[in-house]
Amino acid sequence: MLVALGALAFLFFALPLIGLLIRAPWSDLGPRLASAEVRSALVLSIVASLWATALSIIFGVPLAWVLARVDFPGRSLVRGVTTLPLVLPPVVGGVALLFALGRLGLVGRWLDSVFDITLFGTTAGVVVAQTFVAMPFLVVTVEASLRSMDRRFEDAAATLGAGRWLVFRRVTLPLIAPSLAAGAVLAWARALGEFGATITFAGNLPGATQTMPLAVFVELQREVEGAVVLSLILVAVSLAVLVLLRDRWLPRI
Numbered sequence: 001m002l003v004a005l006g007a008l009a010f011l012f013f014a015l016p017l018i019g020l021l022i023r024a025p026w027s028d029l030g031p032r033l034a035s036a037e038v039r040s041a042l043v044l045s046i047v048a049s050l051w052a053t054a055l056s057i058i059f060g061v062p063l064a065w066v067l068a069r070v071d072f073p074g075r076s077l078v079r080g081v082t083t084l085p086l087v088l089p090p091v092v093g094g095v096a097l098l099f100a101l102g103r104l105g106l107v108g109r110w111l112d113s114v115f116d117i118t119l120f121g122t123t124a125g126v127v128v129a130q131t132f133v134a135m136p137f138l139v140v141t142v143e144a145s146l147r148s149m150d151r152r153f154e155d156a157a158a159t160l161g162a163g164r165w166l167v168f169r170r171v172t173l174p175l176i177a178p179s180l181a182a183g184a185v186l187a188w189a190r191a192l193g194e195f196g197a198t199i200t201f202a203g204n205l206p207g208a209t210q211t212m213p214l215a216v217f218v219e220l221q222r223e224v225e226g227a228v229v230l231s232l233i234l235v236a237v238s239l240a241v242l243v244l245l246r247d248r249w250l251p252r253i
Contacts, residue, residue, distance in 0.1 A: 017235060020228055020231055020232055020235065021232075023224070023225075023228050024225075024228050024229065024232055025225040025228065025229065029229060032225075032226065032229045033229065033233070037206065037215065038215070038229070038230065038233070040206065040207050040210070041206075041210055041211060041212045041214070041215040041230070042212055042233060044123065044126070044207075044208075044209075044210065044211055044212075045192055045211040045212040045213075045234075046192075046237075047123070048123060048126045048127050048130055048191070048211060049130060049134075049188050049191035049192040050188070051127045051130075051131075052127050052130035052131040052134050052135075052187070052188075052191040053134065053184055053187050053188040053191060055127070055131045055135070056131055056134050056135040056137075056138045056139075056184070056187045056191075057138065057180070057184055057187075059135065060135045060138040060139045060142065060183075060187075061138075061142055061180065063082065063139055064138070064139045064140075064142035064143040064146060065142075065146060065168075065172075067079050067082070067139070067143050068142075068143045068146035068147050069146065079143075082136060082139055083136045083139070083140060084136075085132055085133045085135075085136050086136045086137070086140070089196065090133055090194065090195060090196025090197040090200075091196040091197070091200050093129075093132055093133060093196070093197040093200075094129060094196055094197035094198070094199070094200025094201040095200055095201075097128065097129060097132060097197065097200075097201040098120075098200060098201050101119055101128065101201070102119070102120060102201070103118055103120060119201070119202065120201070120202060120203055121202065121203045121205055121208060121209060122202065122208060122209070123208060123209065125201055125202030125203070125209060126198055126202045126209050126211060128201070128202075129194065129197040129198045129200075129201045129202055130190075130191035130194045130197075130198065131191070132197060133190055133191070133194050133197050134187040134188070134190040134191040134194070135187060137183060137186040137187045137190055138180075138183035138184060138186065138187040139183075140183070141179050141180075141182055141183030141186065142176060142179055142180055142183050144179070145175075145176040145178075145179030145180070146172075146176060149172075149175050149176060150175075153171050153175065154167050154171050154172060157170070157171045185241065185242065188241075189238055189241070189242065192212075192234070192237070192238060193213055193234065193238070194211070194213065195213040195214065195217065198211060198213070198214060199214055199217075204217075204218070212230055212233065212234050213234070215230050216230045216231055216234070
């Protein structure tokens with residue numbers, strides 16, 4: 001019975017992909033893939049998602065360490081706010097970013113008046129929106145690894161004279177490296193597929209903020225075949241990365 005239920009669950013995920021493959025316009029797939037719009041959206045999606053992943057690592061790892069190792073009043077609230085984008089509708093996240101970092105937002109008006117920085121309609125705005133929804137995946141994964149790791153290795157290094165930064169760099173990071181890699185992959189995959197927060201906060205401008213998910217949405221309204229082609233590209237890129245990295249990192253967690 002478990003095998004049968006597992007097979008049904010797999011079919012639930014596989015059937016939509018089969019539907020895409022059947023509907024794909026294979027005869028004119030090449031010209032569609034070579035179009036400037038597809039290349040622009042694909043490059044923007046990859047570049048923005050990689051930047052979002054890098055920012056998630058730079059800021060998410062310290063945040064995960066604080067949540068796992070530092071006991072302070074309100075830690076549960078901080079953790080809740082940090083993980084809120086996991087359950088928050090992306091459009092709501094985009095609206096929240098708009099009122100915080102938009103041109104007339106809480107911080108955005110100061111960025112515009114002092115530094116002449118406007119995030120709406122820019123690739124930087126796309127990166128900010130993607131980082132907002134992607135970083136919680138990395139924080140949750142790394143925090144869980146930090147909580148479950150054997151701290152005796154850190155204690156042993158400290159007794160041998162290693163400083164806190166040296167212990168973190170030479171002992172802690174290697175021990176949580178598989179979880180960090182898995183969290184980074186999850187964050188990247190979430191950033192690559194982000195739609196709601198991006199279109200709400202950064203807009204949908206071709207060549208500037210129109211990522212692949214946004215391009216799929218536009219194509220679906222005017223030509224189904226174009227949306228299918230763009231969807232196949234996203235599926236192929238995401239599936240290839242997840243399959244290649246799954247066997248390398250995830251079994252070690």
